[in-house]
Amino acid sequence: MSFPPPTKKKIQLTFEDVVIKTIPQQRKCCKKGPVEQSKVILNNVSGAVKPGQFLAIIGASGAGKTTLLNYLSGRQISQNLDKQGKITVNGVERSQMKGFSALSAYVQQDDILFQTMTVRECLEFAAKLKYKGTLQQQLQRVDDIIKELRLNKCQNTKIGGPLIKGVSGGERKRCSIGVELITDPSLIFLDEPTTGLDSFTATSVCETLGELAASGRTVISTIHQPNSDIFEIFDQLMLLAQGKIIYFNKASLAVDHFAGLGDKFRCPELSNPADHFMTIMSIESHEVEEDLEGDRGVRKTPAQIQEEYSERIKYFHDSYQKSPLKNDHKSAYPGIEPIADSDVSQNHVGWCYQLGLLLKRNFLNTLRLPQTSYVKLIVTIITAIFTIILFQNCDGTIQGVQNRNGALFFMTMTIAFNSIQNIILIFPDERPVFLREVNNNMYSVSAYFFGKVIAELPASLLTPIIYGCIVYYAIGLSTVFAWKFPLYLALMVLIYSAAGSYALIISTLFADKQLAVTLTPVLIIPFMLFAGFFVNQNNIPIWLIEFQYLSFFKYGYQALMLNEYTDLQLECMNPPADKLYEKCDPLGDFDSPQTLGESAIALGAMYIGCYCLALICMKLLSRKYD
Numbered sequence: 001m002s003f004p005p006p007t008k009k010k011i012q013l014t015f016e017d018v019v020i021k022t023i024p025q026q027r028k029c030c031k032k033g034p035v036e037q038s039k040v041i042l043n044n045v046s047g048a049v050k051p052g053q054f055l056a057i058i059g060a061s062g063a064g065k066t067t068l069l070n071y072l073s074g075r076q077i078s079q080n081l082d083k084q085g086k087i088t089v090n091g092v093e094r095s096q097m098k099g100f101s102a103l104s105a106y107v108q109q110d111d112i113l114f115q116t117m118t119v120r121e122c123l124e125f126a127a128k129l130k131y132k133g134t135l136q137q138q139l140q141r142v143d144d145i146i147k148e149l150r151l152n153k154c155q156n157t158k159i160g161g162p163l164i165k166g167v168s169g170g171e172r173k174r175c176s177i178g179v180e181l182i183t184d185p186s187l188i189f190l191d192e193p194t195t196g197l198d199s200f201t202a203t204s205v206c207e208t209l210g211e212l213a214a215s216g217r218t219v220i221s222t223i224h225q226p227n228s229d230i231f232e233i234f235d236q237l238m239l240l241a242q243g244k245i246i247y248f249n250k251a252s253l254a255v256d257h258f259a260g261l262g263d264k265f266r267c268p269e270l271s272n273p274a275d276h277f278m279t280i281m282s283i284e285s286h287e288v289e290e291d292l293e294g295d296r297g298v299r300k301t302p303a304q305i306q307e308e309y310s311e312r313i314k315y316f317h318d319s320y321q322k323s324p325l326k327n328d329h330k331s332a333y334p335g336i337e338p339i340a341d342s343d344v345s346q347n348h349v350g351w352c353y354q355l356g357l358l359l360k361r362n363f364l365n366t367l368r369l370p371q372t373s374y375v376k377l378i379v380t381i382i383t384a385i386f387t388i389i390l391f392q393n394c395d396g397t398i399q400g401v402q403n404r405n406g407a408l409f410f411m412t413m414t415i416a417f418n419s420i421q422n423i424i425l426i427f428p429d430e431r432p433v434f435l436r437e438v439n440n441n442m443y444s445v446s447a448y449f450f451g452k453v454i455a456e457l458p459a460s461l462l463t464p465i466i467y468g469c470i471v472y473y474a475i476g477l478s479t480v481f482a483w484k485f486p487l488y489l490a491l492m493v494l495i496y497s498a499a500g501s502y503a504l505i506i507s508t509l510f511a512d513k514q515l516a517v518t519l520t521p522v523l524i525i526p527f528m529l530f531a532g533f534f535v536n537q538n539n540i541p542i543w544l545i546e547f548q549y550l551s552f553f554k555y556g557y558q559a560l561m562l563n564e565y566t567d568l569q570l571e572c573m574n575p576p577a578d579k580l581y582e583k584c585d586p587l588g589d590f591d592s593p594q595t596l597g598e599s600a601i602a603l604g605a606m607y608i609g610c611y612c613l614a615l616i617c618m619k620l621l622s623r624k625y626d
């Protein structure tokens with residue numbers, strides 16, 4: 001099935017004299033000049049891609065393909081790179097244009113989709129947030145995309161992942177492309193769309209890209225190792241080596257162009273032209289050639305091989321510059337018109353609508369991955385049983401008081417770490433999806449954030465309540481007043497929430513979940529030491545004393561102690577005359593500068609404060625585009 005012509009204006013993307021190089025790092029503390037030389041990644045790259053063209057960018061690893069694609073698409077380039085050059089869209093400088101993203105789409109190399117959603121749900125989610133029109137039109141758009149991308153058979157199959165069996169690699173890639181096609185962009189960028197796919201599936205994905213281009217869209221893609229069938233599909237071919245263009249014109253003319261540069265660059269008959277170009281463009285193959293030569297004569301040093309390789313690339317580059325095939329970026333595609341403001345208007349849905357869709361997705365995700373909830377429940381029950389075994393029947397003797405104190409601290413610690421463990425992976429796991437969607441203007445960072453917080457509420461309430469209900473009476477905590485038990489549960493919920501809010505900050509700051517998990521104990525345990533259980537608070541060094549006010553362990557433990565011992569008469573407080581107990585005063589010995597109410601307020605304030613901080617971190621870290 002072929003695609004209908006784009007509903008938006010056709011696009012010619014022109015780039016002139018693009019130079020991207022690294023900014024040399026200055027030596028710290030002293031100004032003795034740069035430590036390293038600036039490295040040129042893209043060297044004076046110019047060209048134009050016109051409507052109806054499918055441009056494939058091919059080059060050896062490190063040639064600069066991804067850097068060029070990112071620069072052309074307007075994605076953020078690292079801060080340590082200096083960028084120069086002019087990019088125009090239908091004759092208008094892109095830097096002067098508003099809403100370029102409304103006309104273009106970028107399909108990332110990895111398929112970043114929600115594993116629990118079906119193909120149709122992924123497309124509907126994108127359509128409801130991005131496609132301008134009524135709900136009926138949005139659903140119609142989804143139906144069209146499903147047909148055009150041949151996703152009918154798998155439309156109700158889940159995307160799948162490590163825990164769920166899902167669609168095939170090719171279907172997943174098509175779904176990723178479909179999500180980006182929802183807004184009907186006229187310009188489509190793709191980063192290595194065939195990576196990880198078998199030859200047949202890769203060819204079929206490229207056929208789809210060819211069809212998209214044939215419908216009048218402009219398609220630009222980096223491609224890794226295309227087979228000869230895929231090579232046939234390319235309309236335009238750009239060969240990049242050492243950051244220079246060595247060929248940029250019709251793919252079908254490339255073989256003859258290189259044959260004209262010397263017999264050694266002629267593509268052998270019946271070989272895949274793409275493989276041949278990769279061979280003559282890469283330093284590794286040049287090294288092999290030199291090794292073979294070396295076996296027959298004098299071996300060359302690596303520096304000589306590098307120099308010869310650079311000369312070869314310069315020869316290709318100079319020949320291309322002089323060739324009549326040099327891409328003519330000055331000519332304009334007939335009928336191309338400047339982009340008007342009305343062409344780039346985007347669909348804006350309200351914050352509450354975004355939140356509603358995100359909440360629905362989060363709850364569906366939890367329901368469709370029940371294993372995670374079961375594991376959390378089992379862990380909670382096991383730790384509760386463990387608590388009971390250790391601290392059962394805390395009586396009124398001095399030993400009983402010691403056990404009771406230990407039990408209260410153990411509960412604070414257990415529920416806090418349970419929360420940290422549950423929250424720490426929430427964000428790193430979803431970070432790629434979040435970054436893709438938020439940078440595609442699908443929703444605001446705050447809508448995503450509150451969607452996550454609200455979706456976590458059931459776990460934040462149920463986990464401490466289940467744990468508390470199991471252990472409270474079993475270990476014999478105070479029953480002198482009926483309100484002590486519900487107050488205890490409320491405090492456990494507060495401790496769980498405050499600890500989780502700390503973990504949320506850590507999880508937003510670290511992109512790598514392994515790093516987040518590894519660093520968590522180091523970042524959390526110091527707060528535990530200030531709780532007043534291990535070290536009396538009067539013994540904390542003066543320069544560390546302020547840290548105790550940031551410890552949710554301190555306020556949590558303090559509040560549980562005050563709740564437990566206030567008005568509780570124990571045997572050891574007034575020992576019977578016939579028993580040789582020492583008199584004890586659990587609260588007198590415990591240093592609690594704050595009251596129970598103040599401790600609860602401190603926990604609540606930490607929860608709110610940390611969530612605000614996590615939201616700010618998330619907003620700052622979500623900026624990925626220029």
Ligand SMILES: Nc1ncnc2c1ncn2[C@@H]1O[C@H](COP(=O)(O)OP(=O)(O)OP(=O)(O)O)[C@@H](O)[C@H]1O
Nearest residue numbers: 022041060061062063064065066067068078080081
């Ligand atoms: N931010 C950066 N700082 C320093 N060097 C960089 C930076 N980004 C890219 N480079 C370097 O620029 C060169 C081109 O990188 P790029 O990722 O564009 O290559 P590529 O052709 O896409 O390679 P691959 O096919 O392996 O992904 C590489 O040598 C890379 O190390």
